[in-house]
Amino acid sequence: MTWNPFSKDKDKETAQKSVDSTLQESEAQESKGHPTPKRKVAEQRNLHPLVPKNRKADRKAAKERIRKKEDEQYDAMRTGDVAHMPRLERDPAHIYVRDYVDARFNLAEYFIPAFFVIMILTMVVGFISQALYGIMMVLMYVYLIASVIDVVIMWHKLKKKLIEKFGEKSVAKGTRMASYAWGRALQLRRWRIPKPTSKKRGNWPK
Template sequence: MLEKQSDTSQARDPQAKKGRPTPKRSDAEANRRTRVTVPKDRKEAARQSRERMRSEREKQRTALLEGDERYLPARDKGPVRKFVRDYVDARWSLAEFFLPAAVVILILSVVRVPALQLLSTLLFLAFFVLVILDFARLGLGLRKQLGERFAGQNTRGAVAYGLMRILQMRRLRLPKPQVKRGAKP
């Protein structure tokens, strides 16, 4: 049978009696008003909130620079993401040189010499195709390693995370690389 419940909660069975009288409207409204907690000094509460947010951002920034797992943003936390970072950082990749090469190719394409413009276009296409092949090689290898090491765990988005990381130059990656090139992750 149903046990007697507290005054604030109702019985689960809709046919069962609630065991207490219905409160007056004025009492219910007063009870509702007293539950809302409003800070006495809104400016002080806003300042404290900003300070708390600022300190959290500072913790995350230092964690990104130093690689401290405890304070990393949610997108970088966990053993799967750490493995992906180490896997990407341990190898040389053509994709990390894409941005500097694109700038050089862009400068070559601005020059008014038709031969240089043609050369820059062909260089860009060749470099783009090589980067796509590099992505495919890294993506397939990473997917295979994730399947072996983290079987049964959620690895969703990990390959895309690795591909976006490899597009960045090694010195600019955050969190900072923790492994040297050529090391095993």
């Protein structure tokens, strides 16, 4: 074995480097307040499951939340609580349409009850006289035509008022404002949802 006079110095230098490295790691850990985690541990911390563990329970909970919200909104429409109604029903233009339709007498709202009455009478009188049967059918079609004309007149006036108050955007294509007004006019006033704000007709919106 060859003796090297510088080997002790080299060993001392290596040992000193090892000590310095250990001290640096200790200082880094102390500065962070906790030891540096291993790579595997760090990866496990960052892992988040893409699929819930119990999807069935999550779906059930989501459905219950939706059902509860819908029930609350329906109760608000039934009681007239505008603040808790669906967003569409809170829209000022839609509120104006509801109040306008509720304020007037609409032939169309009695069409469905009248249709069933006429149909029953038609079946009864059909066995008695064909002439009476024809008269009943004519009455049904006359009432249908009159209801359609009444709804058209209502929308023609209401459309002008909506444009004056809310602008062209309130009746623009895609708003379905006409079908909203027609649908409400077809319902019996006492069964309308949202509930009319006034108990009697004639209270026109301003």
